[in-house]
Amino acid sequence: MKAPKGVVIAIALLVVILVISVVTWSLRVQLYSTRAPFSAFLILLILLVAGYVFMEQARLGRSFPVRKIPAFDAIEEAIARSVEMGRPVHTTFGFGSISSSMAPQYVAGLGVLAHVARLCGKYGAKLIATLGVPEVIATTEEIVREGYYSAGRPELFDPAYNVRYLTDQQFAYASAVQATIVRENVGANIVVGPFYAESLIFMEAGNMVGAFQIAGTARETQIPFFVLVADYSFIGEEIFAAGALASGDKETLASIRAQDIGKFISIILIVLGVIMLLGGFKLVDSLNWVWKFG
C-alpha cells in the first residue's frame, strides 16, 4: 500500500530533525534550550508524528477501534432523564487562570459542553452553563447557541438564562454554583474541566437535589472526589478523549491512538528503568540529559 504524501512528509521531517540533532551534537553545537531535557522534545515529536500518521490513515479509510468511555455515553442518559423530570441541565467547566497549564482542560471542557449543548437541543432540555472564568463567556454563548440552533430549537436559546458568568473568585464561584444547582433544582450536573477545592462542593450540591452527576478532571488531587460522589466520572486523560468522541469524526478519533503510543513508551521506560536500577544504573539520569555544551 502506497503511503499518503502527508505521512511521508511527517516521517521525513522527524528523520531530518533527528539527523540534524545528531550532527549538531557531534559538532558540539548548542541547538536546543537547556530548559528541558532533550528526551522530552524527542517524545513530543514522536507523539505528534504518530498522531498525524494515524489521522492520515483514518482519512484514507482505516478505522481504529476506540474504547467506550462510560461517562461519555452516560451524558445522553443524564440529559434525557432531566427532560423526563422537567428539570434543567447544569454544566460548568472549571476554575483557574485560562492562560495557565490548565488551558487544555478548558478546551476539553468546551468540547464536552458542545456535546451537551447539542444533546440539550435534540431533547429540548434547558441548559445552564455557569462560568468562573470571564475569558470564555463569548465562546460558551456561541457553543450553546450552536447546540440549540443546529438541533432546530432556536427558541430555547436565551443567553441570559443559559450562560451565567458568576465571578472569578474561587469560593464565591463555588457558592454561586452550589446555589444555582439547588435553586434551579437541576436534573443533571455535568462538570468537566480543571477543578480545585470546589469540586466536592459541586458534587454534594448535586447530590442534595438528586441530580444525575457526571464529572471529570485531569487534576489528580480532585479525581478521588469525583469518583466517590459522581454517578460517572472521566478519569484524567479521558476528558481529552471526550472532545474527540463528541466530534464523531473518524480522523479526530484516530488521534487518540497516539496517546496509546505514549503510554506504550512510558511503560517501556518504567520497566527498563526498574531493570536497569537493579543493575545500579539510573535511567532517569540519562533521560534528564540537557543539550548543554561549553
Add this chain to the structure above:
Amino acid sequence: MSLVVRKYVPQIIISAIIVATVAFYYLYISKEVAGAFSTADKALSDWAVIITSFALIVGGIDILRFHVLRIKREGLAQAPFSTVTIALLITMVVFGVIGWYYSYADPKAGITITTQPQFRWLYTNVYAPSDAAVYSILVFYIASASYRAFRVRNPMALLLLITAVIIMFGNTTIGGLIWPGFLSLRDWIMTVPNTAAFRPITIGAGLGTIVLGLRLLTWREVSWMGRRE
C-alpha cells in the same frame, strides 16, 4: 469574510501560538535569538493578562445583565439576592475607581485600588470571612461524602475503608497513641501506593494534552469555536 474571521483566523492564531510556544521552549539558536524568544514568550503572557482584564469588564456587564433580567422576570422571589449582588458590585467598582483616581491625582498619598480604605474594609471584613466560611463548609461535605463512600458494599469498598482508617489514625494524635505504627504505615501508603496511582494519571493527562495540541494544530479540534460553518 465571515467564514474567514470565524473559522480560519482563530485557527491560524492557535496554530501559530502552539508552534511558537514549542519553539520558545525547546530551541536554542543563539543568545540573541534566545533573548528574543524569551521577550516574545513574556509578551504572550502579558497579552493573556490584558485579555483577562478586558474579559473581566465583560464579566461585570454579564453579571449586571443577568441579575437585572432576573429581577424583571422573577420579581420579589429573587429580588433580594440580585439587589444585594448588584449593589455590592457597583459599590466595589465605585471604591475601586476612587482608589484608581487617587493613585494618579495624589501619588504621595499611597492610595491605589486595593489600598483604598473603603475598598479594603469591604474586602477584609465582608469578602474574606464569606470566602473562608464557604471553604470551611468543605469539611462537612468531606464527612458526608466519606460516609457514603465507606459503606462496605464490595471487597474494593472494604479496602478503601481500611486504607482510610489507617490514614485517619495516622493523621491524628490518638492514632499514634493507639499504635505508633499507624504513622509509618500512613507514610508508606502516601508515598508508595498513592504516588504509584497518581503518576499514571499525570502521565496520561500529559499525553492527552499533547494529542489535544496536535488536534488544534491540524485544525481538527473545533468545538471550542462554537459555530461550525
